[in-house]
Amino acid sequence: MLKDEELEQLYRDTFPAAARVLQRMGANLKDARDAFHDALLIYLEKTSKGAVDIRTSAKAYIVGTARIVWLNTRKDRPANHDVDTLLQQEVADYLADEDSYEESSEKSALEYLRMAGQKCMEILTSFYYLNIPLSEIATRFGFNGTRSATVQKYKCIEKIRSQLKTNKHHAHRVS
Amino acid sequence: MRTELAEIMQIDQYLLGKLSADESTALDAMRVIDPVFSEKIEVQQRVHRLVRLFARKQKKRKLEIMYHRLINDSSFKHQLKNIFS
Numbered sequence: 001m002l003k004d005e006e007l008e009q010l011y012r013d014t015f016p017a018a019a020r021v022l023q024r025m026g027a028n029l030k031d032a033r034d035a036f037h038d039a040l041l042i043y044l045e046k047t048s049k050g051a052v053d054i055r056t057s058a059k060a061y062i063v064g065t066a067r068i069v070w071l072n073t074r075k076d077r078p079a080n081h082d083v084d085t086l087l088q089q090e091v092a093d094y095l096a097d098e099d100s101y102e103e104s105s106e107k108s109a110l111e112y113l114r115m116a117g118q119k120c121m122e123i124l125t126s127f128y129y130l131n132i133p134l135s136e137i138a139t140r141f142g143f144n145g146t147r148s149a150t151v152q153k154y155k156c157i158e159k160i161r162s163q164l165k166t167n168k169h170h171a172h173r174v175s
Numbered sequence: 176m177r178t179e180l181a182e183i184m185q186i187d188q189y190l191l192g193k194l195s196a197d198e199s200t201a202l203d204a205m206r207v208i209d210p211v212f213s214e215k216i217e218v219q220q221r222v223h224r225l226v227r228l229f230a231r232k233q234k235k236r237k238l239e240i241m242y243h244r245l246i247n248d249s250s251f252k253h254q255l256k257n258i259f260s
Contacts, residue, residue: 007241008241008244008245011238011241011242011245012245012248012251015242015245015255016251016254016255016258019255019258019259020258023258023259028259029255029259033242037235037238037239040238041231041234041235041238044234097224097227097228097231098228098231100224100228106224106225106228109221109225110225110228110229110232112225113225113226113229121226121229124226125226125229125230125233128223128226128227128230129226129227129230129231130230150184151176151180154176154180154183154184154187155180157183157187157219157222158179158180158183160222160225161183161215161218161219161222164218164221164222165218
């Protein structure tokens, strides 16, 4: 995972190039920024899984991804035959997740995550999003070894799971 | 580990593709024949997705702050101004 300074440097080096490409495709500054942020997140998620092809430079990957994101989010999107289909699929998966957030049920479900507490959120995002190994999570959060961190992670899931279930049953009763 | 937690662990490993082929096939079958268990898997899948959405929201906020810091830098601002003028 990139350090904050490295991420800022990557932003500084890459955004103007992405903006130039997107502007030619009709994006304004705000649109270009949104597509660039999505592309940057897709890149960071890929690197945290160790899944970036080292033959491609970060800049080329992010600019190419931003271009696909922009094409996918445009309502009048043109046929798009010239792009890498694997990358196209990765962008589509990412955007499908983002669309699911727009559903109000998922927006309110995020509240249940917050109700599990700050520490749970940090542990879960460290493991499931940042792909940090549990041994390192144990050290960072002061657990007495990997096993304790593992148990705590499952307790956090248990809390959220029961909140989601309770709410679902409540919603059924109301409707 | 409590039974409930052991079950969460098993489903988690199933969703992350960390079970052996045999164990995974057994859970695939349970998913078909046991609707209660199947619902538990779906809920846990949703938890994974919510964690991802939550983390992305946080990260996007951080990128917005980064943008506003960078736009105060005159050379960065000038580059963007040239592109969008």
